[in-house]
Amino acid sequence: MYIRVSEIPREGLDVAARRGKGWIPRLLEGMDPSPLRTCRLLSAGLVLALEGRDLFADGSFVAEGEGSCDRCAEPVKVTLEKEFHAVLVPGERGPAGSTNVELHEDDLEIGFYDGAGVEVNDIILEQVALALPVKVLCAEGCRGICPECGADLNRNECGCSGRPADGPFDALRNMRNPKTEKE
Numbered sequence: 001m002y003i004r005v006s007e008i009p010r011e012g013l014d015v016a017a018r019r020g021k022g023w024i025p026r027l028l029e030g031m032d033p034s035p036l037r038t039c040r041l042l043s044a045g046l047v048l049a050l051e052g053r054d055l056f057a058d059g060s061f062v063a064e065g066e067g068s069c070d071r072c073a074e075p076v077k078v079t080l081e082k083e084f085h086a087v088l089v090p091g092e093r094g095p096a097g098s099t100n101v102e103l104h105e106d107d108l109e110i111g112f113y114d115g116a117g118v119e120v121n122d123i124i125l126e127q128v129a130l131a132l133p134v135k136v137l138c139a140e141g142c143r144g145i146c147p148e149c150g151a152d153l154n155r156n157e158c159g160c161s162g163r164p165a166d167g168p169f170d171a172l173r174n175m176r177n178p179k180t181e182k183e
């Protein structure tokens with residue numbers, strides 16, 4: 001949904017309140033949510049306000065995704081929730097184009113817009129992309145799968161040493177240097 005700067009009233013534009021919420025469910029369609037397999041937006045809110053030509057975008061979203069645990073491959077449900085505060089300055093070339101960027105508060109994210117208007121979907125999409133986890137784990141302490149026998153170590157212990165480097169190579173080393181162990 002494209003919103004022109006000229007449509008934003010002095011008091012700001014609450015996008016969901018003014019335009020409804022029909023744009024939310026389909027917003028993430030076509031996005032690559034990796035490392036998640038799926039990701040859908042449950043709710044989103046965005047208020048746009050102008051200050052001079054700077055466009056302030058304050059919003060939040062809740063998204064739900066699913067992926068597989070990096071260690072044990074069990075399915076994992078992930079909830080992404082974020083509040084964000086961004087300022088979009090006119091221009092596309094970089095911070096050099098705007099002189100007052102450094103006057104904004106520290107926690108503000110800075111982006112750019114063409115000076116005429118913004119695509120609301122892009123703002124939310126970018127925020128969801130930033131909130132995606134680097135890695136999916138079913139639990140911080142997930143013990144994963146035994147590399148030797150394939151047992152799910154969260155469910156049962158296996159009899160393996162847990163040190164896959166041991167084995168034929170150690171035996172070989174001992175055979176070549178039979179004296180090293182005695183010294």
Ligand SMILES: [Zn+2]
Nearest residue numbers: 069072138142
């Ligand atoms: Zn796991």
Ligand SMILES: [Zn+2]
Nearest residue numbers: 146149158160
């Ligand atoms: Zn094992």
